[in-house]
Amino acid sequence: MRLTEASVAIRPRSNWEAMDLGVLLARRHAGLLMASWALVTLPIFALLCLVFWDSPGIAMFVFWWLKPAYERLPLYILSNCLFGNTPTLKQALKAYPRLLKPQLLASLTWRRLSTTRSFDMPVMQLEGLSGTARSQRLAVLGHKNTGTATWLTVVGVHLEMALSLGLATLFYLMLPQQLELDWSWQSLIAPGQNDWMWLEHLSNGLYALLLIVWEPVYVACGFCLYLNRRTALEAWDIELVFRQLQQRLKGIAYALLLGAGLLFSQLPGTAMANPELKASSTSAELTSGPHLTPDPLGPHAERLQKQALSSQAAQQSITQLLDKPPFKNPETVTRWRLRDEADANKEEFTPDPDFLESLFSGLKTLGKLWESMETLARVFSVLLWAGLLALIAWVLWRYRDWLSTFTGRFGLPQRPHKLPPSQMFGLEVTPESLPDDICREVSQLWEHEPRAALSLLYRALLSRLLHDYKLALKSAHTESEVLQLVASLQQPSLEQFSSSLTLHWQNLAYGHRLPPATAKQSLCNSWRQLFEPGVEA
Amino acid sequence: MSEHTPDQPSASPATSPAPASSAANTAQQRQRASQLAQALRLELQKALIGQAQVIDDVLTALIAGGHVLIEGVPGLGKTLLVRALAKCFGGEFSRIQFTPDLMPSDVTGHAVYDLQSEQFKLRKGPVFTNLLLADEINRAPAKTQAALLEVMQERQVTLEGRALVVPLPFMVLATQNPIEQEGTYPLPEAELDRFMLKLRMDYPQQDEEMLMVRQVTRSSKADMLEVAPLRTLLQGKDVQALQKIASDLPVDEQVLDYAVRLARATRSWPGFAIGAGPRASIALVRGSRARALLRGGDFVIPDDIKGCALAILRHRVRLSPELDIEGLSVDQVLQQLLDQVPAPRL
Incomplete structure (x- = not known):
């Protein structure tokens, strides 16, 4: 593997950028990759179809399950392409069987x-x-990339589904209408017959x-x-830069x-000496070099020696001044602190080879013990989690009444009842449970069982209110509350009928008072006008 | 069912021989009774503006022969309502202002030594009346409150070993103030249970308050409505007749079952620590009969039960501590219960 021959620019990328690079790589060698894939997989697919002709599902499953085996070929091609050959x-x-x-x-x-996987x-x-070795290597490599690799697989699953659905839809669109009709009829008439097996194989x-x-x-x-x-x-990127540097500068x-x-x-010869100094200096000074002796005229030389304040004294007083405030503010702070563990270890640490050896072996056994402990710990953690979940489930079950009573208080979204209840007030209120011609039924019942007749009519009214007018009636509603709800519909005729009924x-x-005989006719008429406008009494 | 309904048939002429004419007679009587009750309601509404619900409930209790506990912040006319009722009702009326130093004998009466006759004489207390207003009842300690227990349940007072019957009809109207807790004694459960209804007075609506302010400021007295112009509409025996008629109203089995189911539901309802006792179911049926009469109906329907359930149940149950901490009121939880107990059908 020679990094300088890599066909891609090697530099650290973010994970998503790396995947993008992968798409690019696949696109560059698309022809080779796809052709090799097709040459390997299509014969296998054909073979599987022949073997499992009666159960296309199994053929499909086996083909899908063998995917890791086919994937080795593209990886071989890609790894070779990367470095040019x-x-x-x-x-x-030819290389595939070996792979x-x-x-x-x-x-x-x-x-699997x-x-x-990839x-x-x-x-x-x-x-x-x-x-x-593999698992250790994977642990090192997969430090941050496992998540991205998992996402890649998840995206892949969805992409496969979307593409296969899309292809199936496209195929369906291409079907001639006659064939499609035929197909529907066939599936309707003889769903058990496998005349259409080839369709599944096609998908x-x-x-x-x-x-x-x-x-x-x-x-x-x-x-x-x-x-x-x-x-x-x-x-690799740094190595690559060094290699390029080496190549360029070789x-x-x-x-x-x-x-x-x-x-x-040549350096010593180029040192320049002061001509005046050269004249006054001795030969010894010349051999030892001009830089070793302090320059008598330099800034550090002693001067003003005859004055009241010599340069040295001035220097000293300046240094003293600089050591005092405001230039320096030394202060001593004393505080308690914990004794550093590492320091303590260092102090006690004796470089005794025997001791070191025993220590390392002890650490190794500790590590092994720890590994076995880890398994135990995992078992316990699974047990504890399971216990917690079971406890939560039990608490929910135990206090289900309490919870259902006060869900409104917790602000939980209460699912609205989509379907009107079939039973209410202990009565059947579905439209199916009522007779077709309610008025005729009522008229028949009126003479002998007036209570049953009125009850039927009232039940029919409730059923209509529930299903036709979508009134949210509850079992707890009394008759007058039902009337109030009806009044909120703003339909005077319905309201009048409901209140009289x-x-x-x-x-x-x-x-326990029988209704007057005239009520029958008026109620039936109103019912017909309201709910069966087509039928005349 | 109505164990306090007087037996004397003085006002009830339902003793005619022919059953057909008796039925017609009863219907006529009911009609008159309900007219009378509605006239009384109108009269009370003149005095107390904007509390129609409370007036209805007080009349319900009067007709059902129960006692009423009225709760409300100061200035809503609790006492005014009772005074107006006393004015419309020709019977005796007395009032006890409950204070922390009130003694039981100040309520029931006691024996006094008479120097002239040299013997003890019984002096009857203010409970010997038809309409008793116990103002700020929770300001008196429990022993004084307990002086009312016997008279409220049994309509009699035991003084010096003798049981003395109070005049009928007898009705206690107690008021209390829900916000001031300093120096008050909460009513014991036994006492609360004897009240048929506990009413909450709320602030009036804006237009009603405007009307009230207009009327009060026009009145000659400083800051209260006058009850003087109210007419006296009925006497003690009329009230007894009303009670008798109400107790004769038919109640269907289903409706009775509904009342009992409501009361029983409070006992197993998860939101309540303590549910209502059997007195609640009794009060529900009696209250619904009275409401049916007030409504002008000839029989009791489930709406009558539902209408008075809140007032009957709210002081007989105790909220569970969790809900109390959550800040839910008894009325909210009771409303939830009423929304879930199925009403009778068929």
């Missing part, structure tokens, strides 16, 4: 439903890791076709996520080195 179709197909071997069983069984695949296939085929487009993209996205993570982990580096050596050998009904039910 794009294989031909023939080479790729299939490692860990095929694991891929097709317990790792992994949501990070991201994990390069570790197995390109790095050739397995077992504990399976549509799925196989759309996988040709989507799967290379999926594999490429996962691969690029993997690459991006490695770029970040192993600083030619002139020697010349530069030579030049630098020459330059440094209610009056007769109350007289009969609670006062």
Whole structure:
């Protein structure tokens, strides 16, 4: 693997950018990827269809389940393309049986439903890791990328569904109308017969076709996520910059080195001396170099030695002044603090090799113990969560009456009753439970069972109010409250009829008084006018 | 059912021999009784403006032979209502202002030594009347409040070992103030249960208040409505006749069942710590009969029960502590209950 030959710009990207790069990569090598995929999967699909001709569902499922096996080919092609040596179709197909071997069983069984499949695949296939090494490597790599890889799979699932539905719809649109009619009739007349099996196989085929487009993209996205993570982990971009630097400077580096050596050998000769000083200085001073002795005329030389205040004394007093406030404000703060654990350890730490060895072995056993403890802890955490959920469910069940009484108080949205109740006030109030011609029924009953007749009429009124006028009647409503609700409908004729019927009904039910004979005709007439305008009495 | 209904048939001429004419007679009598009740209502509405519901409930209690506890903030005319009722009603009326130092004997009466006759004489207290106004009843301690227990339930007072019957009709109207709790004694449950209705007086509507202010400021007395111009409409025996007629109103089994179901529902309702006792179902049926008479009906319908249920039940139940803390009132929870107990049909 030579990073300088990579066909993509290697730099750290965000996860989504990396997936975008994957789409780009798949698009660049689309022809090769799709052709190789089609050449591998379509024969398998055809074979499966033949084998499971009677149950297309199983064929579809097996084909879907084998996806990780096909995905190895696009990954091989992509990994080669990345560093320039794009294989031909023939080479790729030739390499495929060799690719299939490692860990095929694991891929097709317990790792099949992994949501990070495309991201994990390069570790197995390109790095050739397995077992504990693989899982450790995945733990390192998947630190931040697992979420994105999972999202990739989720998006993939939805995309597959959307595309297959879309293709099916497109196909359905193309059907000639006669065929469609035929199809509907067939499914109506003989739903059990499998004359239309080929249709299901066709829709399976549509799925196989759309996988040709989507799967290379999926594999490429996962691969690029993997690459991006490695770029970040192993600083590929920095390495790349250094390599480029090395390549660029290889030619002139020697010349530069030579030049630098020459330059440094010339340095002492270029030191300039003061001609006056040269005259007065001794030869010894010359050999030791002019820089080693303090310059008598320099800023640090002692001056004004004859004056009351020599330069040295002035310097000292300046230093003293600078040490005092306001230039320096030293203050001592004393406070308590916890003894630092690390410091304490350091103090007690003796570099005894035996002790170190025993310590490390002890730590190792502790680690192993911890691992086993972790399993136990997981079991306990599962148990505790299950217990908590069970407790919540039990509390909800135990206090269900209380909750249902006071849901209004908690502000929970109470679902409005969509369907009017079929039973109310202990009566059947569905329209189906009433006779077709209510008036005739009432007239027949009136002579012998006036109570039943009035009850039927009142029940019919309630049923009409519930279903035709959508009044929100409740069991707790008394007759007058029903009348008030009717009054809110603003229909004078209905209101009049309801009030007269209610009056007769109350007289009969609670006062045990028979209604007058004239009431029958007037009530029936009003009923017909209100609810059966077409029928004349 | 109505154990306090007087037995004397003085005002009830329902003793005619022929059943057909008796039925007609009864109907006529009912009609007259309900006319009388409605006239009384109109008269009271002249005195107390804007409290039609409370007036109806007080009349319900009068006809049903129950006692009333009226609760409301000061200045809403609680006492005025009782005085107006006393004015319209020709019977005796007395009033006790309950104070913290009031003694039971100040209510019921006591024996006094008479120097001239050299023997003890019974001096009857203010309870020996037809209409008793117990003003600010919660200002007296529990022992004084308990002096009313016997007379309210049994219509008699035991003084010096002798049971003395109070004149009938007998009705206690007590008032109390819900906001001032300082120095008051909450009524014990036994006392509360003896009140048939507990009424809440609320502030009047704007137009009604305007009318009231106009009338009060026109009156010669400083700041109260006069009850003097009210007519005396009925005497004690008329009230007894009304009570008798009301207690004869037929109640269908379904309606009776509804009343009992309502009272029983309060006992198992999750929002109540304590439900209503059997007195509540009795009061529901009696109250509904009275309301039916006031309405002018010939029989009791479920609406009569539902109409007086709130006033009958609100002081007989106790809210569960959770709901009390939540700030829900008894009326809200009772309304919820009334909305869920099915009304009778068929």
